[in-house]
Amino acid sequence: MILKSMNPSLENLQLYPFQKLTRLLEDLTPNDASLTPIGLHIGEPRHSTPEFIRQALINNLGGLAHYPTVLGTSQLRISIAHWLTQRYHLPAINPDTEVIPVNGSREALFSFAQAVIDAEHTTTQPVVVCQNPFYQIYEGAALLAGAEPHFLNQLPENGFSTDTDQLPDAVWKRTQLVYICSPNNPTGKVLTLDEWQHLFALSDRYGFVIAADECYSEIYFDENHPPLGALEAAEKLGRDGFPRLVVFSSLSKRSNVPGMRSGFVAGDAAILKKFLLYRTYHGSAMNPAVQVASAAAWGDEQHVVENRRLYREKFAGAMRILGDTLPVSMPDAGFYLWLKTPVAGIEFCRRLYQEGSVTVLPGGYLAREAHNVNPGEYFVRIALVASVAECMEAMERIRDITRRF
Numbered sequence: 001m002i003l004k005s006m007n008p009s010l011e012n013l014q015l016y017p018f019q020k021l022t023r024l025l026e027d028l029t030p031n032d033a034s035l036t037p038i039g040l041h042i043g044e045p046r047h048s049t050p051e052f053i054r055q056a057l058i059n060n061l062g063g064l065a066h067y068p069t070v071l072g073t074s075q076l077r078i079s080i081a082h083w084l085t086q087r088y089h090l091p092a093i094n095p096d097t098e099v100i101p102v103n104g105s106r107e108a109l110f111s112f113a114q115a116v117i118d119a120e121h122t123t124t125q126p127v128v129v130c131q132n133p134f135y136q137i138y139e140g141a142a143l144l145a146g147a148e149p150h151f152l153n154q155l156p157e158n159g160f161s162t163d164t165d166q167l168p169d170a171v172w173k174r175t176q177l178v179y180i181c182s183p184n185n186p187t188g189k190v191l192t193l194d195e196w197q198h199l200f201a202l203s204d205r206y207g208f209v210i211a212a213d214e215c216y217s218e219i220y221f222d223e224n225h226p227p228l229g230a231l232e233a234a235e236k237l238g239r240d241g242f243p244r245l246v247v248f249s250s251l252s253k254r255s256n257v258p259g260m261r262s263g264f265v266a267g268d269a270a271i272l273k274k275f276l277l278y279r280t281y282h283g284s285a286m287n288p289a290v291q292v293a294s295a296a297a298w299g300d301e302q303h304v305v306e307n308r309r310l311y312r313e314k315f316a317g318a319m320r321i322l323g324d325t326l327p328v329s330m331p332d333a334g335f336y337l338w339l340k341t342p343v344a345g346i347e348f349c350r351r352l353y354q355e356g357s358v359t360v361l362p363g364g365y366l367a368r369e370a371h372n373v374n375p376g377e378y379f380v381r382i383a384l385v386a387s388v389a390e391c392m393e394a395m396e397r398i399r400d401i402t403r404r405f
Ligand SMILES: Cc1ncc(COP(=O)(O)O)c(C=O)c1O
Pocket: 043, 103, 104, 105, 106, 107, 109, 135, 181, 185, 213, 215, 249, 250, 251, 252, 253, 258, 261, 262, 263
């Protein structure tokens, strides 16, 4: 059979960073076969899934006999709305109009662009803006929606801030959607209230929608200072509701259930109404058993406190072990070390693999060249997702290899 045509924009999609990594390392064999391989390249949480979530899933398998609705059960949306109001000190969130459950934030981040971008009724190509480095889904979502990605570099000399002045007025005029990841993957940076104020002002001026990816919001280090959220920022700044603002949240990292595929979107009711329509055709309702387990997970904080304790321990160990050898610093939040490397990130990564059987991700794979620089080129991303013991072992190997440079 002859394949006549497919969407030509598919040709513009880049290989996923992990595929690039496989190619980068395929000609290497670790020097010491007795060293246990330690993979810290994928941001997959590996702490154990809480028993009560597993049990809720098992107890509700009867739900498989029914088609779920795209809007999900009110029980789930009420638990999410309750979580949001508590976590972000919001006066109220309407569970019927301001929340939609999604099958992990990734599919929602992607499909959101397809619903938001209007590439047909404009004389110039629409623009999607995101930070750089960034989560690659944003770029693919933009390209497949017919938009052109533009980037806001996050640079160490600026404390990885999101400086919107990097793009000219002409680009902002074409911008229809801005992805903001806070806490950021990979830099760990949390947007400040000032930065949000600035972005909201730009959104008011140019009319673009803000997609705030907050899937790392619950991985932080000081129990008394959780990261600022976008809805919280809007409320603090006295905005009237959440105009043109939608947040994306997830249980994957918070509750160690990346395989459950459970998250939600919340915010501007008018946008969510249209997004719900889109999702009806897209066919993205959440499995009924997952809905019940998700409601239980959003209703419990104790397991999340324990989860954070483990990350805190790993970061403290990483700082202690690497501190004298590499320029490590604590992220604001999240579980990544965004490490400045003494040689190009690609070379550093190859050496860690060859000499220490440790796999990390070259920062350049998470970024694009923009404004004459690839802001990830001299970085690697290290996901502190393995057990405490494995992470500490990996840090020691990284330190020892770096000392031999
Ligand atoms: C920045 C960012 N956003 C979204 C996701 C997607 O997470 P999930 O689909 O599991 O909610 C990830 C996963 O690693 C991520 O790093």
